[in-house]
Amino acid sequence: MQQTLIALALLLSPMLCFGQVRPLTLDSLFDRLDRGGDTIFVVNFWATWCKPCVVELPYFDKLYSRYKDQPLMVVLISLDELQSIDKVRSYINAKGWKPPVYLLDEEKPHEWIDRVDSTWSGAIPATLFVRPRSGKRVFYEREFSWSSLETTFRTFLEGDGK
């Protein structure tokens, strides 16, 4: 548990500035996931222009709040253009969501989509559940309702011999 906290603290130290949206490369994301230890990461790929994405974002915020006592980290990664970072910032600030938000700093989607998951066609929303210590990893190219998101998280948590 202590290790989890240290890992979380390490991971979150650059993330804790509320309302901030920073660019993030995939290398940095994977590096942080690798150092995440026992934490379960729920990494959601979205964009302000994607209607089904913004419909499900509140569920990710709710998951983050409701399972605060679990080793859970929700990360929201926007695929908006880098030039639109201010738009993403004002959008996020208006909503007041708590999970950290990044803007993916990558070009050439045909090269990086497979690095996230080989089964991803590139459509969003898409969500990666990963627990670095156990290596368990599940990817979903789909929309979630609150109940399907919570069920998926709990199944992931319980199915991982916690």
Next chain:
Amino acid sequence: MILRIVGLAILLATSLVAGELPDGVKVGDLAPTFSLKNVDGRMVSLPGSLGSQQGAILVFTCNHCPYSVKYEDRIIALHNEFAPKGYPVIAINPNDTTAVPEDSFDNMVKRAAEKGFPFPYVMDDTQAIAKAYGARRTPHVFVVSKQKKGFVIEYIGAIDDQPNDATKVEQSFVADAVQALLQQQTIATTTTKAIGCTIKWKK
């Protein structure tokens, strides 16, 4: 325990929904035939409407998706370049218009007129054609060419490598694929992935 079983049942049910989508075609497969209504009210069909054309650039796209909108001018340019050489564009809107009223047939007619689409823009109202091809997002391109056995899938994927800025494109996948076909050369990249909007399936 009951909660877990219920949870598992819900999970299985939802994954079955996702699993219902067929994989669709692969490069080298015969192109599924279709006959769909164009914005001018006439039916456009493959192979029927292609006559003596050598192939076609099929683009699953729609009105509402910002990624589709970003690519509209590039799709028009592809048609203008390659239709005279035997590879016209056929744009196909696969979305459930109940979910996205912006993609209704009337709105397709409007958008085609606003942009002056020089190619057919047809509606896949049963979504059977999107499923047969395995289209997953908009835009999603399938280049087909006429072979002895019929029209064959030659390329599946993105239009190019730079959705956000047409001036920064380094690899024009669709144009390169059609050029290779015209020169009877091997297509260097036959499949690519791209970011896009999910196709809105009927519920």
